[in-house]
Amino acid sequence: MTGTTDIESVETFRARSKAWIEANLPLLSEPWVETRELQRLLFDNGYAGISYPKEYGGAGLTIEHQKAFYDIVAEQDRQVPSELMVSIGIIGPTILDNGSQELKQRFLPPLLRGDEVWMQLLSEPRGGSDMAGTTCRLKRDGDTYFLNGSKMWSSGAYHADYGLCLCRSDWDAPKHRGLSTIAVPLQGNPPGLTIERTRAVSGEAGHFCEEFFDDMPLPADNLIGEENAGWSVAQSLLFHERNAVGGIGMGYLGGWRRGGGAGAFTGIDVGPLREAAERRGVGGAVGTMIADAVISSVVDPLTSDRITLGLQLGTHKGHRGSLSKLQSSLSLHGVARAALAIEGAAALVWDGDDVQLDNAGTSWLAARGSTIAGGTSEMQRNTISERLLGLPREPAFDRDIPFNEVLRNLGKF
Amino acid sequence: MTGTTDIESVETFRARSKAWIEANLPLLSEPWVETRELQRLLFDNGYAGISYPKEYGGAGLTIEHQKAFYDIVAEQDRQVPSELMVSIGIIGPTILDNGSQELKQRFLPPLLRGDEVWMQLLSEPRGGSDMAGTTCRLKRDGDTYFLNGSKMWSSGAYHADYGLCLCRSDWDAPKHRGLSTIAVPLQGNPPGLTIERTRAVSGEAGHFCEEFFDDMPLPADNLIGEENAGWSVAQSLLFHERNAVGGIGMGYLGGWRRGGGAGAFTGIDVGPLREAAERRGVGGAVGTMIADAVISSVVDPLTSDRITLGLQLGTHKGHRGSLSKLQSSLSLHGVARAALAIEGAAALVWDGDDVQLDNAGTSWLAARGSTIAGGTSEMQRNTISERLLGLPREPAFDRDIPFNEVLRNLGKF
């Protein structure tokens, strides 16, 4: 991205960053600063997109500089705009890798400034895990593309500005060779777009959205990468996602993961389980569940740290992030299950005629979210066994034949 | 097999059987009578092969008669030669379905008399679960076949008289269409045959054998069914095996399963677990394990009884036997695991320089036997999901192409 000659040394950078961080970034213990505002503060001081090129609004430094910056953030328990991880750690680098110069100049500076927040439009209602099986249809007419279909499980589309959308532009090409990626504006009620927030299992409006595209017109300039080369853009995106989750690469925001200590990252707090067991006098019968929760609260962050270190040292490859994702999501589910059992009837029943949502029972209903969102446990296990351990790939019936034919073959099962 | 006209009514048969059983069959509580001797007693009194035709040494009655007989055996807690279940319940009916008249006359009477004990020669060292993948080679030369290759996991081949062997007679045919079955004599050191008892994980000589065939000559008359029609013989065998395990069909020996009460069938005895937990003062920590063993000891036989009833009533199909096999073998493994944990170090260490084999540790080493022998848990799960629930079959790469080609393709993985 940027040559390492003629730039500030990491040591000098570290020293000035430290002073600036101490003087400017709020502590984790202080009131939470709004994300876009915090990002603007970084941007205005040359600390947004530290490893992004200067011409696109970045600092023009290296990942080593970026890591130095966020290590200080972590040491000093400072707030950073971690909600922008997808924008800055995943989508920005993907645009940088794949976009034309015009596209980069158009989209990257406002992204780094915190003015334009991005999210991913990848999964669809009928095919959560099979990203390349998209049936969103993109058709060109002159300088305009028209988008039809729907996307689902997009987090926070209702407050994002742009979505990076994977869709199918050639139905006669084999599955992975007829895809394109395009930037889709989400704010201001653009024509042909409907966004619905999915109702969560509790009955409340949820965090996820479903987007419906009905001949939504998009300028041809919004295409990211070449037409029908969308799968290589998607792979670039997945590469940056793994790095971001692993805490390395351009999305390095190391600090936010450690903020709050071990329990904070795993989300596991054993205290309430112990209290409930004591209150109900069932300590003996549920001791193993409590112990397992303690074990998860210790082992999961240690595992994640180990993998992060391995990725940094290069002893581990990106796919190893799946180990940590699988482990921690299963632990969260396991703790919800334990809470349900340990709290017993008291977790499920309450006085009064109003619906209550803050009990172990309702948490249980949503507990599978952790093992589904962000790639199901099954997909993690596929990745681990095939990519990390090199076991034979699962037989698939959608390779090397026109995608239209794949769809026709589905009826044969 | 035999028409139901002009035969004794089930009621009359029941009455005379009851009197005979009470007067002649030893109680379960009495000293154990040698298997062949007990079978001879049944044979001499017309109670061997109750539903086998008379011309082959049977009683020429029906399965209803047979069921009536063994229900009395069960009620009266009598001994029956249950070790002959494979001979009489599985292989005899297979020969009856598939053999020529000469073959039936040659083999069935001594089988029913208990003079000739049979076993199965199906699995091979390289392919336990994939029975039709046999690479034992059968080649004809005039009136003689020559057998080459080896079989494994054949129980008790060292004391059986004959083995029913599945082997490959045509290598250019697709996998299931080049197989044959043939009767292989095992006693008296026939030329070309070597039998080795497999050494168990404890180091002792085991129950299973491996047989090596080196140009072993076999008379062409020993062929069971047509040449290259071995797979239909094998399917007939599997049908009878399921019925036998389900306690119905020609192998009905209901009594032996119930003899000794619930614990005897499951093989689960919770007493020692409780004692060990008390002795070591770890009751609280291992309570769940003990409870799980109690639950298995109750639920497993109830499940098996339900399936047996369903098979008899016709509400269940044969594949449902896999549910019971999977459940009980996992329970046996689970109890061995619990015993290892509950007994702790005392199960693993003993005084003196001699090897001891009767502890929970050694049992643990062999515990996987239950989930492997007689069809692995994985095969049971395939059967349940595909045959019972009708889920799509696993993609296979060995169908409809010459078997030689299947072997060549293996290198591609």
Added chain:
Amino acid sequence: MRLDLTEDQEFFRATTRKFLESEVPLATVRSLYDTVDGFDRTWWQQAAELGWTSLFVPESLGGGSLSGAPATDAVIVAEEMGRLVSPGPFLAVNVVAAALAWFGSDAQQAQVLAGVLSGESIATWAFAELDGRWDAASVVTTAGLDGDSVVLDGVKAYVEAAGVADWFLVTARTGEGLTQVLVPADAPGVTVTRGRSIDMTRRFGKVALSQVRLPASAIVGKAGTAGPAVERQLHLALALQSAEMVGVAERTLEFTLEYGRERFAFGRPIVSYQALKHRIADMAVTIEGSKAVTDALATAIDTDDPKVALLASVAKAYVGEHCLDIVDDCVQITGGIGVTWEHDVHLYNRRAAVDRAMYGSPEEHKALLATNTEGAA
């Protein structure tokens, strides 16, 4: 779920299923979520006409068993209710009806049963207390004897359909022993606190008893000797609950497989993937086992088998644990849509979670089984 049902029983099952499918389909269950009571009393009277309330009551008292094995008959209804996560206090009403039929005086039977049988009045059992434990030792509500009166003091909790009940069968303590008293909901000193649960239609509540004085004739059976009656009621509750959980698990698996056959990933239906198929096979095993143990428990109740306590605890521990795990894994198989309000699987997950906890959790029943082979439910 017995395989060898009589023709009458098969007909009863078919009628029950048809009634539930037409009167309270899942759309209706969803709409009942927004109601205070969770079920409709007129509908309950229709259910009563089908025989739901009369199974444990002899013909001489206006009831009638289908087969002479009333628990076996009743689990038929419970299983069907599980299949459609149906509303209605079937378990609670039948436990009290059975208790009155088994242990009630002629006067109690005459006074109460007719209304319960017709569905006009609702009776429920008030056993557990604030600690949410369903064992006799945890009962601290007192039933004091005072001449010709009995005086109740204490708080009962987790009482099903408390908000609409006309009668409470209250289990209380008299010295070392237990006493059961039939309490009219409008008796002075009775305060009912309505409550909800995470279940769509099942409501529970608290019943506070403050110096509730009733004539001694309100005592069911003999004061201080209700221990065995309470055990028997608990066994029946567990049998009905296990049957309901079987229905929940089996139906959830059915619609999940339907869904999984139609949902494709990488060109194959998701249920063609072996990792799912093997998990599904394990579910089939535990459903078969759950049916087997539930049937055995119902039969043990009908035949006064001494193994009934063991079977009751085994059934709750086994079915309670596996039913929830099956529903839970079905959510996983369903994927993201399974954790939305729109998909039906959460209706089943809610019922499974509530059934798991009430009348003793698997953990509590396992603790009994760990130390006592005879079980004790």
Added chain:
Amino acid sequence: MRLDLTEDQEFFRATTRKFLESEVPLATVRSLYDTVDGFDRTWWQQAAELGWTSLFVPESLGGGSLSGAPATDAVIVAEEMGRLVSPGPFLAVNVVAAALAWFGSDAQQAQVLAGVLSGESIATWAFAELDGRWDAASVVTTAGLDGDSVVLDGVKAYVEAAGVADWFLVTARTGEGLTQVLVPADAPGVTVTRGRSIDMTRRFGKVALSQVRLPASAIVGKAGTAGPAVERQLHLALALQSAEMVGVAERTLEFTLEYGRERFAFGRPIVSYQALKHRIADMAVTIEGSKAVTDALATAIDTDDPKVALLASVAKAYVGEHCLDIVDDCVQITGGIGVTWEHDVHLYNRRAAVDRAMYGSPEEHKALLATNTEGAA
């Protein structure tokens, strides 16, 4: 198993692996099964020359750590030993060497350490007793103080390499406190009963102490105050054991995958089946987690981290449980041949089972973790 080993540590690992592969390959392990001691003393002296016995002993006393983090160095050896289910009392000797280095008097260090370092003498820890519990509260062997003498009475059990040991570090009770005494194997009143275990090479035994009278200078540290020392020794034992179990699990998975790639069913390698692949993925997760927690425990020992007790119990509970489960499922994947003597997997199953039980089972450590977040190993 740390990712950021120093060059010295990497070299040490390579040397260790080469030494084990050439000197005690699995064929040798099998032949050692038939021997009484389970290992060869001459071979042990070679191992000592590689530095196996000197890691916890300061250079001034003839030892030498590679990196200044001796527990971190030592788990390298333990992991390699697990990979080849190697013989030799590495854990026992190092726990005693560390105890003497940390808490021993100058005289004890001078008298004992040289022989232990060279491998000529074997020292082992006698902590658990007949009930097989590795907690201080279970110690009933007494160390009575009598003028200038200390008198030991009791029976220690599950003592590794008891049959060949020259020195026993005996943990005993003096009133409310603990006392550790270094006892020569030939002291009057010491009776050693040799024993075996299901492990191919690891031998344990009982040490009966009947009025064993030694000069008070045999006490390690101060009488009655050995509690913290015992804790520290136990943490070290658990770290070495966890590392060994990691080696056992990882190597078992490796050769099982090799086997499963070559074994075909229905025209595909068995490890191409998703049900196996997913179970294998779960194994990869727990191996990564096991490495992470073992490293953390070793580091905590090296840095006197107050979380060491928590980490020790978590490591044993986690690694002990998962290591055995991995080996166990590898047997299943291997199929019938996996439960024969000829296949190597049982060598690993034996070691995993023994490691699981010694120094407290996962169940016992979980019981601690259930009630005490600080842990207590």
